[in-house]
Amino acid sequence: MTAEELIRCHARALAAAGRLRLPLRSRVWKGQAGEFQGAGVGSSLDFQDHRTYVPGDDPRHINWQAYARTGQYTMKLYREEVRPVVDVVLDASESMFFDPQKAARVAELFCFAVEASRRSGANTSVFLVRGDAVRPLAPESISLHRWLDEARAMKAADPALPPDLSRIPFHGNAIRVLVSDLLFPGDPEHAVRMMAARQGSPIFLVPFLQSEATPDWTGNYEFIDAERKSRHQHRIEPSVLKRYKESYTNHFTMWKTACRRHQCRMARVACEPDLQTALFAEALPSGALETAN
Amino acid sequence: MLTLTNPAGLWALLGIPAVLAIHFLQRQAVIIPVSTLFLLEKTQRESASGRRLDRLMNSVPLWMQLLGVLLLTWLLAEPRYQKARSTQRVAIVLDSSASMAVIKDKLKEKLVASLPDLQGHATALELTVLESTPGRPKLYAGDNPEELAKALDAWQPRAGLTDPSQALRLARSLVAREGIIVYATDTPIEAPPFDARILSLGEPIDNVGFTGVSIGEKEGAKVFQALVRNYSGHSTSRTWQVELPDGTKTEPRTIDLGPNAMVTLQAAFPEKAERLKLLLSPDKFTLDDVLPMVVPQPKKLALFAATGGAYEQLTKKLLRSLDATEAVNDTASSDLTILSYDPLDPVLPAGHAIVFVKDETKGGAYLKGGIVAEKHPLIDALNWQSLLVRETIQLQRRESDTVLLWQDKRVLIFLRETPATAEAPASRQLCFNFDLRLSNASTLPAFIVILHRFAEELRDAKMAPMSELLESGQPITLAAKTGADAPELTVQTLGLDGKVVKTDTLPAAARARLDAPLEAGFLKVRQGETELLTASVHFADTREADFSACKPENTLDQGSAAAVERHTEEDHWWRAWFLLLLAALLVSWHFTREREAAKKRAAEPHPA
16 A cells, blocks of 8 residues: 555544544443543532542541531542543454455544544554564554555464463553454454453454455366465365355354444444545444444 | 267377376476465475376366267277178189199198188178189089188199189179279289289299100100209309109209290100109299190001002102101001092092092193182181182082082082991092192192191091190090990099099090190090000190299278268268367366466466
């Protein structure tokens, strides 16, 4: 992808972030002061409870009117306001970028996740993962569009290995957005558990191509593995194609089942329509995103 | 039985590997990057590399094309089915020349082995075997290869060079137009008549053999001279020796012969030996490697000159020029009398005679007019045009006389034949109706020849023992006693070892005719107790001994399409197969077109 294309993808992501946002309000947050109601007692204007004064309390929150009535110091308690924490993880494997259409959609989703997180004032951390290689991404890399170069520069021991999420230093009690096509073998249970660890709230944004889901192969093919660049000769008969489609469907059914078990949100985003159409079609119904107002 | 009229059509089966190769090549037609390979490999393990055959299954165009190739092969091979009742007639004409003896065994094996091919597609075979020599009986007729082999074993080719046309014509008439004629020879002929096929197994072999023998007299001893010839184009050497009747042999002597050279072997005939054999070290052609011989002894002709001195010189010359003659002094004991006609004593004596006119006047003018010879064996092909004759007195002619030579209307020579009577035997008299001394007849070759012919006829008709050197198969005429009490002629054929091989009898006849045996050996003919002939028989056909023109040739397989059509019938389903072939091609084309469209779609930017 060229820099111009990255800029255009970023622009489309910003536009989408204006209409959609991450589902930050659907949960109670703890942490630094911010715009979202925290689980603890804080200094916001929202009254929460009374309790007896104990030495050390902030005297500004003594309910003087109650003291006048009862002669005892009573403290007014207010709900705290905290900044949510969002970890955005991009699967930087080759399968995400081998097709221009898919690469554009990956760039859009990645930028959208980062920008939507920033707009909501969340403390955003961005990670790139490729097999067993993990790399944190500086915040300015996205706005400067250098993130793609950094992602492609990553070297994994085996590019075909599933992304090793255990190496990512996830924040506790954070929303974790994984942008990945999930096209790697293995049990999805492990990956979902890793994403949901330490009270994390995983959101899977999964770009996919119609040619992956419903290919029209027939005859002899020489397939080039996107990850390893190895060549594989196959003859595709109608029966084989049918079994492939069933396998593809089963693969994502397993992911959806795992996500449902761990109360994760997963949205498969088609690459062919424009970004907002695709997000509204899949991400909004699944609860992975919500409207901005 | 199924027959492929055009076996070359089976080459169309090469279309099967071609179709398979094309389908294999097609597997690399579409190259696309893919991110879901792990899903594909998990579900399609049977399509992995290394199982190419599986990858060819279930492709409709492939199966249709393979079916098309098979149908096309079937149609091109033109299969035909054997008819239930079809007979192939085959006539084999064997070259009966003696040189075939060399390849007889090989020919037998080849012919027996060729019978299935000759039978071809027919259900039955009708076989006739003839010899190329006209007039010989069939060697074999039937359909049994073993009996054919026996007949060929018994066959003895001993004849000379024979024109096979007559035998081939007979063979063609036997097998009709559709039959096959095979001319088995060792010297192939160009463009054999009557559509005959040639089977020649001959080859130019090096042969050395006797070509002839003569026995003369030198210094009172009988000396034979045998001619040995090398028929090959390069030098060779042989040994020869003489074998006497008691089995003793002389020491072998070596002779060296240059290319195509002839050498004369000469030696004295042992005085007491009746017969002997000359032996040459054997080669492949053995017939001319042995030369039996006896001392030839022609029948003696007794001459009596009764010309009174007028024709003394002529008589002496005649005695000198004729072989085996003796002079006698009376008519009764003579076989031929030379007479001069005296008008004062016009009665001629009985018996065989040559009669001249004796005219002492010497005054006649030369005869005028054309000289015309009658058609008669005695005078046939003789030239008398330079004959000059003076008019002389003439013999008294009888009506029964046969005129041999005319000058204008005057008879010059006539033949008087007197039939046998109770008192006297038959006689012939050759009469010269002019005075020989008053003509130039004695200087004419024709005159000498007619005298010799007459004398030899008399010698042939004389019943007397004789010895001869005969060639195999040579015709012989023998004078024998006739009459009611005349015994039959006994013909004894003796082998080379002098033992009697065969004894035949012939009815008594004034001129008994027989042929010398085909095998070398000896021959004896007797009438009662009278010995008529003692002879040796040797092979002396130099054309048969020369193998330089022999060469192999085999045109047995020049089968005609007509024979196949006659014995087989076509596959009646060929039209259905043709339509099925078209259908297969159309179906293949239809599915291929669909696949081509899919390929085009895949060739566009269409990764997975």
